[in-house]
Amino acid sequence: MSKPPANDTRMEKLVSLCKRRGIIYQSSEIYGGIGGFWDYGPLGAELKRNLRDTWWRAMTRERDDVVGLDATIIMHPAIWKASGHVDTFADMMRECTLSNKRVRADHVEPQSGSIMRFKGAKASTGWALDRELTVLMRQGEHIDSFRKRVRILVSQNAGAAAGKAEEIELLGEERLEVTEGSVDFHPETGGLLNEARPFNLMLRTYVGPTATENDIAYLRPETAQAIFAQFKNVCDSSRVKVPFGIGQIGKAFRNEVTPKNFTFRSREFEQMELEFFIKPDEAVKLIHGKVAAWSEGADLSEPQPDWGWEMWHRYWVAQRTAYYKSIGLDTDVLDYYWQSKADLAHYARACVDILFKFPFGTDELEGIAARGAFDLTQHQTHSGKQLEYFDEELKAACDAMSEEQKKSFIEETYASRTRPEITREEIEAQCAKLFKGLYIPHVIEPSAGLDRLALAILASAYDEEEVTDEKGKSETRTVLRFHPRVAPVKVGIFPLLKNKPELVAKAKEIVALLRPHMSVFYDETAAIGRRYRRQDEVGTPFGVTIDFETLGEGDGSQKDTVTLRERDSMEQRRIPIAELLPFLLGKIL
RNA sequence: GCGGGCGUAACUCAGUUGGUAGAGUGCAACCUUGCCAAGGUUGAUGUCGAGGGUUCGAAUCCCUUCGCCCGCUCCA
Numbered sequence: 024m025s026k027p028p029a030n031d032t033r034m035e036k037l038v039s040l041c042k043r044r045g046i047i048y049q050s051s052e053i054y055g056g057i058g059g060f061w062d063y064g065p066l067g068a069e070l071k072r073n074l075r076d077t078w079w080r081a082m083t084r085e086r087d088d089v090v091g092l093d094a095t096i097i098m099h100p101a102i103w104k105a106s107g108h109v110d111t112f113a114d115m116m117r118e119c120t121l122s123n124k125r126v127r128a129d130h131v132e133p134q135s136g137s138i139m140r141f142k143g144a145k146a147s148t149g150w151a152l153d154r155e156l157t158v159l160m161r162q163g164e165h166i167d168s169f170r171k172r173v174r175i176l177v178s179q180n181a182g183a184a185a186g187k188a189e190e191i192e193l194l195g196e197e198r199l200e201v202t203e204g205s206v207d208f209h210p211e212t213g214g215l216l217n218e219a220r221p222f223n224l225m226l227r228t229y230v231g232p233t234a235t236e237n238d239i240a241y242l243r244p245e246t247a248q249a250i251f252a253q254f255k256n257v258c259d260s261s262r263v264k265v266p267f268g269i270g271q272i273g274k275a276f277r278n279e280v281t282p283k284n285f286t287f288r289s290r291e292f293e294q295m296e297l298e299f300f301i302k303p304d305e306a307v308k309l310i311h312g313k314v315a316a317w318s319e320g321a322d323l324s325e326p327q328p329d330w331g332w333e334m335w336h337r338y339w340v341a342q343r344t345a346y347y348k349s350i351g352l353d354t355d356v357l358d359y360y361w362q363s364k365a366d367l368a369h370y371a372r373a374c375v376d377i378l379f380k381f382p383f384g385t386d387e388l389e390g391i392a393a394r395g396a397f398d399l400t401q402h403q404t405h406s407g408k409q410l411e412y413f414d415e416e417l418k419a420a421c422d423a424m425s426e427e428q429k430k431s432f433i434e435e436t437y438a439s440r441t442r443p444e445i446t447r448e449e450i451e452a453q454c455a456k457l458f459k460g461l462y463i464p465h466v467i468e469p470s471a472g473l474d475r476l477a478l479a480i481l482a483s484a485y486d487e488e489e490v491t492d493e494k495g496k497s498e499t500r501t502v503l504r505f506h507p508r509v510a511p512v513k514v515g516i517f518p519l520l521k522n523k524p525e526l527v528a529k530a531k532e533i534v535a536l537l538r539p540h541m542s543v544f545y546d547e548t549a550a551i552g553r554r555y556r557r558q559d560e561v562g563t564p565f566g567v568t569i570d571f572e573t574l575g576e577g578d579g580s581q582k583d584t585v586t587l588r589e590r591d592s593m594e595q596r597r598i599p600i601a602e603l604l605p606f607l608l609g610k611i612l
Numbered sequence: 613g614c615g616g617g618c619g620u621a622a623c624u625c626a627g628u629u630g631g632u633a634g635a636g637u638g639c640a641a642c643c644u645u646g647c648c649a650a651g652g653u654u655g656a657u658g659u660c661g662a663g664g665g666u667u668c669g670a671a672u673c674c675c676u677u678c679g680c681c682c683g684c685u686c687c688a
Contacts, residue, residue, distance in 0.1 A: 043623050043638080055678045058678085118613065118685090217613095285680095498648095499649095549649090551647050552648035554648090559648090570647080588647080593648065595648090
């Protein structure tokens with residue numbers, strides 16, 4: 024009976040609903056808006072807060088091995104040098120005028136060939152390009168295959184409007200000159216490159232009043248680095264023991280080239296990140312003699328002392344999946360993408376993306392990476408501060424080992440090294456540290472986007488249902504089927520009629536009863552049916568109606584009971600006022 | 613960043629060759645002993661995305677710009 028709208032209109036309807044009902048607005052709308060920034064309205068703010076709370080509760084409060092952190096958005100710029108963000112994004116980039124592909128200005132190989140120019144292009148579809156194209160025909164390239172290549176590039180860039188590549192006509196071909204060793208053309212496409220300009224996805228600002236080069240600071244592009252930067256302080260001040268985690272929720276900023284898909288890719292967004300620090304596999308091996316190997320069907324319910332990074336990584340994937348289920352996102356709307364070895368950044372051992380089936384496509388909600396010791400090592404090197412962790416358990420285990428055993432451990436470690444370039448000396452130094460109980464913890468990083476989660480919750484909750492009344496008239500009911508735990512408003516309270524003071528007074532009594540425990544919405548306007556539907560549209564899971572029986576009219580048997588109406592089934596039943604609070608708390612906690 | 617489409621009330625959208633700004637829904641008020649967008653009466657709401665130009669006159673034509681959507685590109 025439920026018939027969700029087709030995906031292509033679903034997103035538009037959701038965006039309309041979000042604006043109409045005060046869930047999400049465009050930022051700065053009265054000034055024409057600003058691309059890539061979105062505001063949460065009254066109901067959206069509640070929804071987001073609920074989601075934030077579920078994460079914080081599941082990841083920190085309900086665990087004894089994770090603590091929280093709330094760090095600043097602007098940090099010492101050296102942090103971003105250590106993390107690699109400054110170097111990666113401060114490059115001078117040049118863009119190909121033919122394909123719009125971007126290359127690093129200092130990475131263009133010199134090329135030779137003939138410089139060709141076209142006055143423009145047109146297609147049988149009516150599409151036309153009224154812009155000069157300058158392209159390098161490489162030495163030895165046949166003129167016809169060159170033309171074909173240009174047509175394909177033009178068609179790719181034009182998108183659907185230009186139709187098929189073979190139907191594109193290149194206009195006013197001209198051969199200009201022969202060049203040798205030119206660095207002005209894109210190495211793959213041969214298109215002319217525009218002028219080099221800096222390209223950095225980090226948003227910049229200045230700290231201090233002078234605003235000079237020396238005062239440049241960045242708005243953090245991820246929250247994770249603050250956790251690494253404060254790792255030592257947390258260790259020194261909160262009696263944590265590896266394995267343990269530090270969780271943080273906060274804003275991050277990226278100067279995205281193309282913000283799109285509503286709030287999915289925004290320039291300002293909120294992340295919920297956990298850095299979970301574990302013993303390196305070598306330390307686990309020294310303590311327990313072995314590292315538990317992961318296999319299909321392994322028991323991931325309770326962390327075990329002999330887990331290495333792989334078990335921990337799988338464990339967190341399972342934990343996060345359970346979390347999503349607890350707020351109403353089950354496996355039917357989720358998907359997983361395990362990055363292949365080739366996709367992985369050089370420091371990462373494994374990374375899995377948890378994806379959600381958005382109306383615009385299946386896309387990332389959370390990444391869970393096994394990052395090794397990369398980040399802390401970087402910060403140790405750049406800051407010059409020791410970030411090694413002293414593990415008493417490891418020290419005790421090593422102290423009990425004979426010199427022979429230690430020697431053979433070094434041999435084993437060297438033989439099983441993952442990167443061949445590591446020297447025996449490096450391995451020996453590493454092992455010497457381990458024997459003293461010292462190591463840099465490895466990291467499992469579940470990193471989720473709060474705004475993406477809010478969007479996923481909205482998208483999965485959105486439903487349209489055909490309902491037929493007694494007169495046989497059918498109508499569409501729009502309903503957000505939020506899990507009660509995350510719903511912005513938990514219960515609507517309605518006096519059946521507003522012109523009867525006794526009903527209104529009783530309804531307000533119930534509001535006062537419930538309000539300390541949950542968000543309630545009182546509504547006395549319009550017909551009762553309309554009030555129910557209004558609440559359906561914003562996902563309020565329960566409605567309570569106060570009528571004359573509540574006041575003891577009729578035979579008095581229903582005194583102090585109310586009608587409880589359930590959003591999804593639209594079913595109604597009588598419930599004593601005294602049972603209302605326990606019932607609702609049971610649903611929303 | 614490039615190409616295409618779009619921008620009119622809170623939402624969805626109409627608006628003819630340039631001639632006083634429209635509908636539906638929603639919203640607000642009142643009536644109703646009654647429970648699934650019920651019925652009735654009444655009412656409010658527009659920088660026609662913004663700026664400039666052409667014109668006696670612009671939502672409509674032209675230029676610029678901002679925003680949204682799609683494709684390409686990018687995505688630590």
